[in-house]
Amino acid sequence: MAQGRGSAVGVGAAMACLLLLQYTDMVRAAVFTVGDDHGWTFNVESWPNQKLFRAGDTLVFNYSPGSHNVVGVNSVGYNQCMAPRGSKVLESGKDQMKLVKGQNFFICTVPGHCQAGMRIAINAA
Numbered sequence: 001m002a003q004g005r006g007s008a009v010g011v012g013a014a015m016a017c018l019l020l021l022q023y024t025d026m027v028r029a030a031v032f033t034v035g036d037d038h039g040w041t042f043n044v045e046s047w048p049n050q051k052l053f054r055a056g057d058t059l060v061f062n063y064s065p066g067s068h069n070v071v072g073v074n075s076v077g078y079n080q081c082m083a084p085r086g087s088k089v090l091e092s093g094k095d096q097m098k099l100v101k102g103q104n105f106f107i108c109t110v111p112g113h114c115q116a117g118m119r120i121a122i123n124a125a
Contacts, residue, residue: 029056034120039063040070040108043117053124055101065093068108068118072097078105078121081114099124 032051035044039062061070070090071083083089089109090097097106101124108118 028054029058030054031058031060033060033062034106035062040068041118042113045117045119045121048120048122053099053104053122055099055124057099057124059097059099059106059122061090061095061097061106063093065091068093068110068113070095070097071107071109073105073107075103075105075121078107078119081107081119083107083109101125 032053034040035047041063071087073083073087077083099122104122104124106120107114
């Protein structure tokens with residue numbers, strides 16, 4: 001019977017460690033407002049420079065609804081300023097996107113906006 005309790009204690013300790021690791025990741029996640037006080041607007045391409053991003057961080061895109069939008073794209077979509085067919089277009093003016101590990105690309109698909117620098121590329125560790 002003592003062996004059974006030991007196993008339960010071991011499982012409980014393992015679960016506690018997993019919960020602690022999950023909590024630590026949540027605490028480390030940061031929230032970034034794209035464009036800082038200027039928000040999601042033209043010429044925001046350089047905004048990510050000199051910032052450290054991690055997977056799980058959240059980007060907040062603030063802008064006037066109806067004037068802009070936000071679309072997560074791949075590198076081709078970023079370079080060509082085109083969202084692939086079926087892409088999810090966010091238009092609330094207070095959109096949030098969670099970063100995944102690796103490259104993350106976002107553009108505005110209103111005609112001419114991406115070409116005017118309304119796009120960002122972020123590499124999340």
